[in-house]
Amino acid sequence: MVCGKFQLGNTMCRAFLSVMMCILVAESSYAQQLISFRPAGEVRPLITRYYATDAVGDSVVQSTDGRLHSISKGNGKFLDGGNARFKPLGADQVGRDVQQRLGAGFSVYRTQNYVVVYESSREFAKWCGMFVERLNRTYYAFWKNQNVPLKEPAFPLIVVVYKDRNSFETRCRQEVGDGVVGILGYYSQHSNLVHVYDMTPAIKKETSPSNWSGTVLRHANGERQVATLVHEAAHQLACNAGLQQRLAPYPAWLSEGIAMFFETPNLTHQKGWNGIGSVHRQKLSDFLVAQRDGLCPAWRDVIQSNGSFSNSETALAAYSQSWLLTYYLYKRKRAEFVHYVQQLAETKPFDDSTEERSESVFFKTFELDANSMTEALRRFSQSLVR
The missing domain is CATH 3.40.30.160 (Collagenase ColT, N-terminal domain)
Structure with missing residues (x-):
């Protein structure tokens, strides 16, 4: 699971600032200068740099320990430029x-x-x-x-x-x-x-x-x-x-699918895990059961929307589907899969464009449509049963 959304009322996901200074400036200044501010609960001010602008127009800054913080536009203390560098x-x-x-x-x-x-x-x-x-x-x-x-x-x-x-x-x-x-x-x-x-x-x-x-x-x-x-x-x-870029609207199916591709446990190995690329027996079982019971979200919904992963009634099936889809693409359409992963790696934080992540681009990249993909994945899943 990835926690990746700033939430109001959440001090770790959205810092409530003890404002040190208010300066009304153009957003470009954030990108060029270091900013000092002290979030609530912090003992000392943090040195940060501009990271992105969120959906409501607030800036997200990154502190020198790698954390991301939401800071209302114009808030913060700009440090003298000179030879200062973000380290x-x-x-x-x-x-x-x-x-x-x-x-x-x-x-x-x-x-x-x-x-x-x-x-x-x-x-x-x-x-x-x-x-x-x-x-x-x-x-x-x-x-x-x-x-x-x-x-x-x-x-x-x-x-x-x-x-x-x-x-x-x-x-x-x-x-x-x-x-x-x-x-x-x-x-x-x-x-x-x-x-x-x-x-x-x-x-x-x-x-x-x-x-x-x-x-x-x-x-x-x-x-x-x-x-x-x-x-x-x-x-x-x-x-x-x-x-993947932090806070980028990366497709959940691909993010989770890649993570599950790497997680596949092997309890017959003395250390419980010996690499990647094996069939994830638990996820395969989850998928086959969900498919049998009619619990799988439509494949185009899994591709286009992240909602199935946060819905308790569909999450188990959606996760298993994302593993199966990732595994299928890697095994049967590897060149296209690698190209697709590299394309999506360029997605910027809070990027609201949907073209690269759209259903049409997915189907065009992999030369599939909803019906052919559903059938291909059904046959592929059956081929993995031993």
Whole structure:
């Protein structure tokens, strides 16, 4: 799941500003100058740069830790230009800042490419770090093999690991709202953080993962633990490596489909996950059941609208359909799929044009229509049943 909309009344998604200074200027000034302001709840002012203009005309700015903040037009204190440059903070500093915001009980663990801020045991945090590092290597290698150039993240990649479900819901409710009760984890496009929790807290994890990893993977929640962590970290990589721009109206089916393409767990492997490109048996099963029971939204609705993913009655089917569609396009129309992904990577934040994301462009790109696609996906899904 991706949290990507600014919401009124939500202090993490939309900062309520303690305005330091009001200056009425043209929007172009935002793009050229550094801006200092202090959101409510922050101890010190933040140094930011212009990022985008949202649907209501407010500016979204980006602070040096990578977070995005909404700031009413004209608010903020412009810093003297001179030789001032926007310089992202380092991983150690951002990790400490996240730890401080979360409060007592959290610690920090560093890997080569990630900072894990954890409330769980240190060994479980290291276990999570192992998965995201393997995903990172696999992700870059995969897209390189597709001749899709990715960039290195400009900001540190942070994963927050809560000790249990209760802590996750309590601390994330402010950002996600009541919807937190229906999710297992999420990536926030606003904070740039991945949020997950230990789904098997009753299993002691104070020693080396080699002593308990197998027990976790055999647990009823083992598959979901691995899939959720890799899925949300894949969303984070997409938004930091240039495959998707944060707050861009990217199609949900493609965003979720790519994340599920990478998340596919393999519990027969000693580490529970061994890469990408395999059939996601759970998603295939979900699709076949939904298709049998007549619960699948129309394919053109899945392509054109994100509504099916937020509707509790259709979400399970829509997610399975997005995996199947992504897998089908990769397997049967790879060149067109890669080209389509690269086209959509150019979608700008809050871009209200619909042409590139339209149903007609999709069908033209893949030489399909609604009827032929429905039949092709039906036959393809049957070919995957073993």
